[in-house]
Every structure is written in structure tokens, then in C-alpha cells.
Amino acid sequence: MSQQTSALTLRAPVDTRSERSEFLRSTPVRLLAVGLLVVATLVTTALVTTLSVSDRQRTLELLLARTEPLSDAAQNLYVQLSVADATAATAFLSGGLEPGDVRGRYTDSLGAAAGEVVRASTGLASDDATSRQLLATISTNLPLYAGIIETARTNNRVGNPVGSAYLAEASTLMQNTILPWAEELHAEKSGDVSDAQRQFATPPWSAFVVLGITVLVLVGAQMFLSRKxxxxxxxxxxxATVGVVLLLGWMLVAGLISSTATDRALVRGAEPLDLLTTSRILAQQARADETIGMTRRGGFADYEKSYSDAVSGLADTLGTLAHDDDTHSPRMDDARALVSLWTTSHDRMNASLDGGDFDTAVTIATGTAAGDSSDVFGRLDSALVEEIEASRASLRDDVQRASGVLAGLTVGTGIVCGLAVLAVVGGMWSRIREYL
Structure with missing residues (x-):
């Protein structure tokens, strides 16, 4: 009897494992496992695709709402500061009480620069400590610059020679301190625009891969069901397969259009915009060197070299844009012609200075007659502004297109994948129920 009990005791675990193994290999359990695998794949697909699309769309919308306007504010800040400095020097060339339009242009430029500081500050991210520090130092030094200019202007009105020394001090503060900070801010914000576009200039391959795997899993599951x-x-x-295939097609079309529009915004918007902004900054630098140099005869050679370097860089940058099929335009040809005309006017100004005719040199530098430096520079700056606005509009239109084509895809992915899960559960339950 004891031996039988022992035998029974040994056989029980064997029978239990055999039954469990047989149960796990049964068709209903395998069907259930396949169903769970498909459902898990669909849920993963929904999460990956939704996150990929929403992240892309959110970044593009942020680019339109904050990043690009902030870059534009940084560019305008630099230009307005440079205009103010060049205009202040122009006032001294006129001698005594400066003309009202020159005074007004200086005041407007300084006020516009202060406005751009505020505009840029309101668009900064909370963790952008570097940009906040740059703006803080610029806003702190602007009143100091304006105060020195007013001291220089007061002395200039009464014919005190020390006025030019104060002008030189103010210009040194602007050229060596404030403008480099503004240029650093612009370079940083312009880089943010390009980086954001480069990040999404390629299609969302991860979402495509996941959707493709999901289609393969669904097809494999159907083949298993058909065999069993x-x-x-x-x-x-x-x-469910039809729904996922349609979603994949939607994703392919929307993703490719979005990436193409983003790439176009980079090639025909951000990159030309950066070069055009650089061109305008170089033009402003050259104009400031041209006018300030005439007020400081002792340091004229230094300003002349700085002017030549800026004009040379301007000509090279415009040449790069003009020879690119994506950025060439008749206005670009006009800008290059104006640079050549400006160089001719500047040479005439220097010839007058070499001949001791300071009044004629001042007239050439500040006069409004056709061919004078002031006239040529004004037309050049207007042409650059128009090109900048055109490139900016192209950039924003393409980014808007890249973001808009993704509208509805996030919600659509959730709905399609949700319905696919219900279809899979329904299709699997109808088969499992046959074994119950």
C-alpha cells in the first residue's frame, strides 16, 4: 500500500506539468497570445507615431511663434543700434546744430533698438540665461551710450572741440561692446532657427518603420489564423490591416510633404535670410566707419580699413546669394550694382579729403544727390530690407505648410489604431469562442 501511495505521489507532478504544457500549446491560448501581440503592436504604433508627429508639429509651431520672431528682433536690434551710431556721427559732420531729420533718425533708431530689446526679452525661454544676460547688458549700456552722445552733441553745438572726443568714446562703446553683444545674440537666435529646421528636414522614419512593422505583424497574424x-x-x-495601411499612406504623404517644406524653408528661407542679415549688418558697419572716420581725422586710416573690410565682405556675401539659383533675384543684382556705386562715391569722398576739400567730402558722404554715399547707402539698405522680408515670408510660409499638413494626423492616428484594436479583438474573439 505504501508503495502505491509513493508511486501516486511521484506521478502527480508529472501529470500537472503535462496538463499545463498541453494547455499552453492549445489553439485558444495561441490565438489569445497572437491577439495580445497584435494589440500591443498597435498600441505601441499609436504612441510612437503620435509622439513623433506631435513633437514635430509643436516644434514647428514654436518656430513660428517664438524662435523666428526672436531671431528677427535680434537682427533688428543690431541694425537699429548701428543706424543710431552712424546717424550720430552724421550729425557732427554737419557742424553746430544738426538738421532735424538727422536728429529724428537718431532718436527713432535708439527708440526702436530699445523696443527690440523688450520684444526679444518677452520671447525668451525661461532657461535661456545667456540671451537674458546679453539683453540685460545691452539695455544697461544703452542709456550710458545715449548720455555720452548728448554730452558730445552739447559740446558740438557751442563749437567745443572736445565734442568729437565724446563722440569717439560713445562710438567705441557702441562698436566694441554693445554691437558685439547684439551680434552674438543674433548669431545665437539665427542658429536656433536653422537648427530647428534641420532637425525636421528629414521624414519621421521611426513612425514609418513602426507602421511598416505593424502591417507585417497583422499580415503574419492573419496567415496564422488562416492556417489554424x-x-x-x-x-x-x-x-485592422486596411486601416493601418491607410494610416501608413497618410503618414508617408504628410511626412514627406512636411519634410520637403521644412527643407525648402531652410534652403530658401533661413540660410538666405542669415546671409542677407549679415549683408545688412556689414553695410551698416561700413556706413558707420565711413561717417565716424571723417569726424576722427587722427584715426581715419583705421576706419578706412574697417570700411574696406566690411564692403569687401558685403560684396562677397551678395555674390554668393546672386550665384545661387535658389536665392538669385533682380533685386540682388541691383544690390550688387549699388555696392559698386557706393565704392565709387567713397573714392570720390577720399579724393576730396586728399585735396583738402573737407566740405565737398562731407557733401558726398551725407548729401542726398544721386550717386552720393548717403543716397546709395539708403537705396542699398532698402533693397536688402526687401530681400530680408521676402526671405522671411518664404520661410514662414514653408514652415506653416510643414506644420499644417500634419494637422489632424495625431488625432487620426489614435482613432485608426483604436478602431484597429477593436477590430482585432472582435476578429480574435469570434475564433476563440469556437473553442469554448
Whole structure:
């Protein structure tokens, strides 16, 4: 009796493991496992695709709402500061009480620069400590610059020679301190625009791969069902497959259009915009050197060299834009012609200075007659501004297109994947129920 009990005791675990193994290999359990695998794949697909699309769309919308306007504010800040400095020097060339339009242009430029500081400050991210520090130092030094200019202007009105020394001090503060900070801010914000576009200039491959894997899993699951149940088509799985294939097609079309528009915004918007902004900054630098140099005869050679370097850089940058099929325009040809005309006017000014005719040199530098430096520079700056606005509009239109084509895809992905899960559950349940 004891031996039988012992035998029974030994056989019980063997029977239990065998039953468990047989149960796990049974068709209903395998069907359930396949169903869970497909559902898990669909849920993963929904999460990956939704996160990929929403992240892309959110970044593009942020680019339109904050990053690009901040870059534009930084560019305008630099230009307005440079205009103020060049205009202040122009006032001294006139001698005594400066003309009202020159005074007004200086005041407007300084006020516009202060406005751009405020505009840029309101668009900064909370963790952008570097940009905040740059703006803080610029805003702190602007009143100091304005105060020195007023001291210089007061002395100039009464004919005190020390006025030019104060002008030189103010210009040194602007050229060596304030403008480099503004240029650093512009370079940083312009880089942010390009970086954001480069990040999404390629299609969302991860979402495509996940969707492709999901289609393969669904097809494989249907083949398994067909083999196990001897039925060619499972309506639930077929419906889920059709839905995911349509979603993949939607994703392909939207993703490719979005990436193409983003790439176009980079090639025809951000990159030309950066070069055009650099061109305008170089033009402003050259104009400031031209006018300030005449007020400081002792340091004229230094300003002349700085002017030549700026004009040379301007000509090279415009040449790069003009020879690029994506950025060439008749206005660009006009700008290059104006640079040549400006150089001719500047040479005439220097010839007058070499001949001791300071009044004629001042007239050439500040006069409004056709061909004078002031006239040529004004037309050049207007042409650059128009090109900048055109490039900026192109950039924003393409980014808007890249973001808009993704509208509805996030919600659509959730709905399609949700319906696909329900279809899979329904199709699998109808097969499992046959074994219950």
C-alpha cells in the first residue's frame, strides 16, 4: 500500500506539468497570445507615431511663434543700434546744430533698438540665461551710450572741440561692446532657427518603420489564423490591416510633404535670410566707419580699413546669394550694382579729403544727390530690407505648410489604431469562442 501511495505521489507532478504544457500549446491560448501581440503592436504604433508627429508639429509651431520672431528682433536690434551710431556721427559732420531729420533718425533708431530689446526679452525661454544676460547688458549700456552722445552733441553745438572726443568714446562703446553683444545674440537666435529646421528636414522614419512593422505583424497574424482555423480571411484582422495601411499612406504623404517644406524653408528661407542679415549688418558697419572716420581725422586710416573690410565682405556675401539659383533675384543684382556705386562715391569722398576739400567730402558722404554715399547707402539698405522680408515670408510660409499638413494626423492616428484594436479583438474573439 505504501508503495502505491509513493508511486501516486511521484506521478502527480508529472501529470500537472503535462496538463499545463498541453494547455499552453492549445489553439485558444495561441490565438489569445497572437491577439495580445497584435494589440500591443498597435498600441505601441499609436504612441510612437503620435509622439513623433506631435513633437514635430509643436516644434514647428514654436518656430513660428517664438524662435523666428526672436531671431528677427535680434537682427533688428543690431541694425537699429548701428543706424543710431552712424546717424550720430552724421550729425557732427554737419557742424553746430544738426538738421532735424538727422536728429529724428537718431532718436527713432535708439527708440526702436530699445523696443527690440523688450520684444526679444518677452520671447525668451525661461532657461535661456545667456540671451537674458546679453539683453540685460545691452539695455544697461544703452542709456550710458545715449548720455555720452548728448554730452558730445552739447559740446558740438557751442563749437567745443572736445565734442568729437565724446563722440569717439560713445562710438567705441557702441562698436566694441554693445554691437558685439547684439551680434552674438543674433548669431545665437539665427542658429536656433536653422537648427530647428534641420532637425525636421528629414521624414519621421521611426513612425514609418513602426507602421511598416505593424502591417507585417497583422499580415503574419492573419496567415496564422488562416492556417489554424482553415478560414482564408478574418474580417476583424483584415479591417485592422486596411486601416493601418491607410494610416501608413497618410503618414508617408504628410511626412514627406512636411519634410520637403521644412527643407525648402531652410534652403530658401533661413540660410538666405542669415546671409542677407549679415549683408545688412556689414553695410551698416561700413556706413558707420565711413561717417565716424571723417569726424576722427587722427584715426581715419583705421576706419578706412574697417570700411574696406566690411564692403569687401558685403560684396562677397551678395555674390554668393546672386550665384545661387535658389536665392538669385533682380533685386540682388541691383544690390550688387549699388555696392559698386557706393565704392565709387567713397573714392570720390577720399579724393576730396586728399585735396583738402573737407566740405565737398562731407557733401558726398551725407548729401542726398544721386550717386552720393548717403543716397546709395539708403537705396542699398532698402533693397536688402526687401530681400530680408521676402526671405522671411518664404520661410514662414514653408514652415506653416510643414506644420499644417500634419494637422489632424495625431488625432487620426489614435482613432485608426483604436478602431484597429477593436477590430482585432472582435476578429480574435469570434475564433476563440469556437473553442469554448
Amino acid at each position: 482555423t482553415k478560414r482564408t480571411v478574418n474580417v476583424g484582422f483584415a479591417g
